Amino acid sequence: MTSDVKNQKFSTLFDWFDQDHDGQLTEGDLRATAKVFAQVARDEDHTNVHAIHTAFEQWWQLLLQHADTNRDGQVSRQEFITTMEASVTTPQHFESAVMAIADAVMNAADTDTDGVLSRDEYIRLYEALGVAPEHSGPAFAILDLDGDGVISHDEYRTAIVDFYLSDDPEAPGNYLLGPINQPT
Template identity: 60%
Template sequence: MTEDVKARKFSTLFRWFDRNGDGQLTRDDFQQMADMFAGLVREGAEENAAAMRAAFETWWQLLLAHGDRDGSGQISPHEFITVMEADVTDPQHFEQAVLAIADALMRALDTDQDGVLSQAEYVRMYDVLGIPPVHSEAAFRLLDQDGDGSLSHAEFRTAITDFYLSDDPKAPGNWLLGPIDQAA
């Protein structure tokens, strides 16, 4: 059951990353995702956009190096799930590929620079990224672990880490992209 939870989350993530819906991930898909994330950056915080683009490129290079078994320059759903479980979530890669995006995103989304994400900031982010507000509003409530009406940097990192690393089907971070049994 535990691997099934991760596989379901990674399948949801694959569908979200597959921007053209062709069933394969390409560098173009990752560049489009990087552009979407970078588009969330407020004026004057371009270093966050650059950090997100660099992290997405690192992630793509990890996928190619460890997952592109047939050398096609594309990543199939099976290759993606396998490389996510074995390599991208490995501590030596996770920080520079996934958490680097989360950290830059947190800095970029904190429009009032108070060190936390309000529900409005959080929902706006996921709306721009194509996640329906009904899902992001529900996720926000689950991720706000201390119930103070905002997400601290630590709570946001915990949610990201839960999504990628947790085998617990009830982990709040599983809701990052909406219900894990639903296409992103």
């Protein structure tokens, strides 16, 4: 059973992915989402742009395989939420489906390639995704668990794991996409 907290998080994620806002996810939505994430990369950073597109394609195939039971190439909100919980975030899929995107996005956002996300890099990433600095600024402070002023790869991965796997309404990673109940 999906907890209310996870339900809300996955529902927020659905709204992010449903780029044409028709209430169904399609391959086109996922491609468009990958493009939005890829915008954060430097112009010459073909490696991470390619990694982002490949990772979203894998996620979509996984969704199709597990969620699209009537094989019409569309995934509804409820199918998405159920499948995220039951398949995508299980140990055998989490690294390949979720962490592959997370790693590629972090590498793309780390535009000075020093291996960590500065506050500016983080805010720039979220601006590309349509999240205003008044949300991403406070989120940065929460996700910077050791308070050293940068988000390390470990802190970033911890946030991703919290976001997808934690039922705790206070988990720091819940702030990954801004407020969970972000109006859409």
